[in-house]
Amino acid sequence: MQTREGVKIVRDGPVSFVRRELSMSPTRQRLWQDHLGTTILPVTRTFADTSVAPQSHLSVPDVWGQAGPLIVDIGVGHGESTFAGAVQHPQANFLAVEVYRPGLAKLLDRVVTDGLTNVRMVEANAPEVLDHMLPAGSAQEIWIFFSDPWQKNRYHKRRLIQPKFLDQVARALTPGGVLRLATDWSNYAAQMREVADAHPAFENLHPGRLAGPDSPLTLARLHGTDDDTPQPLEEALDDVGGWAPRFETRPVTSFEAKAQRAGRYIFDLTYRKIS
Numbered sequence: 001m002q003t004r005e006g007v008k009i010v011r012d013g014p015v016s017f018v019r020r021e022l023s024m025s026p027t028r029q030r031l032w033q034d035h036l037g038t039t040i041l042p043v044t045r046t047f048a049d050t051s052v053a054p055q056s057h058l059s060v061p062d063v064w065g066q067a068g069p070l071i072v073d074i075g076v077g078h079g080e081s082t083f084a085g086a087v088q089h090p091q092a093n094f095l096a097v098e099v100y101r102p103g104l105a106k107l108l109d110r111v112v113t114d115g116l117t118n119v120r121m122v123e124a125n126a127p128e129v130l131d132h133m134l135p136a137g138s139a140q141e142i143w144i145f146f147s148d149p150w151q152k153n154r155y156h157k158r159r160l161i162q163p164k165f166l167d168q169v170a171r172a173l174t175p176g177g178v179l180r181l182a183t184d185w186s187n188y189a190a191q192m193r194e195v196a197d198a199h200p201a202f203e204n205l206h207p208g209r210l211a212g213p214d215s216p217l218t219l220a221r222l223h224g225t226d227d228d229t230p231q232p233l234e235e236a237l238d239d240v241g242g243w244a245p246r247f248e249t250r251p252v253t254s255f256e257a258k259a260q261r262a263g264r265y266i267f268d269l270t271y272r273k274i275s
């Protein structure tokens with residue numbers, strides 16, 4: 001919905017998150033305040049405290065102070081993947097996007113303690129960051145690891161990986177840029193693959209890989225790891241494949257460790273934006 005001045009006052013659809021507890025220790029709060037406006041990017045809001053006003057464009061060289069590739073990590077949780085990437089690739093510029101402030105504060109703590117200069121963070125709704133902060137074609141890579149699965153059918157509309165969101169990702173990526181996805185929920189993995197394989201802007205970098213009985217999707221269905229009833233092989237068989245090898249920079253985060261303990265399979269997908 002828009003006001004007469006053209007400023008949006010509500011979102012068009014459901015968001016992919018529920019805002020959690022915002023409380024932080026006094027030390028973390030001070031750290032947050034000290035870096036607000038620098039490492040924590042300032043955001044002009046419109047209607048909600050996770051919104052991003054239109055025309056909030058970032059200039060990568062101005063914000064990071066170096067002209068390296070931009071890597072955007074979406075829904076970083078406690079920031080383990082951003083931190084690992086930033087340590088391994090000091091020439092690259094990292095943007096951590098998250099609505100959960102204590103998670104970003106934890107990442108900030110590690111960034112400051114280790115003296116990393118290539119990480120910036122934004123506390124905001126990812127689709128709005130893609131639309132309003134990132135110039136078209138500005139990102140070399142976009143990472144979305146263990147996006148909230150919204151397991152129940154009636155909540156699938158809240159899942160981040162949908163055709164419209166991939167339009168937003170495609171706009172932000174440079175031609176040849178890479179989208180990396182990972183999840184531990186087989187049903188969401190199948191949706192991610194279906195939506196991204198069908199999207200005209202993307203090509204799967206590992207078409208057909210692990211199709212058949214070795215597919216993690218086949219195995220997950222056989223074992224009923226989404227808390228589903230195990231399926232017989234003829235129904236479980238994934239004859240499409242396309243699963244990527246584990247992205248080597250991706251650390252085992254607390255979310256992944258929990259999934260492993262629960263016996264769920266891990267699905268990686270990698271797509272390139274077709275130029």
Ligand SMILES: C[S@@+](CC[C@H](N)C(=O)[O-])C[C@H]1O[C@@H](n2cnc3c(N)ncnc32)[C@H](O)[C@@H]1O
Pocket residue numbers: 015016017074075076077078079081097098099100103124125126127144145146147148160253254255256
């Ligand atoms: C399951 S956690 C995964 C965290 C991390 N990527 C990992 O691999 O451990 C998903 C995170 O995505 C965040 N998130 C969900 N929807 C978001 C959105 N629209 N914009 C920004 N962050 C979002 C949630 O707050 C949550 O911290």
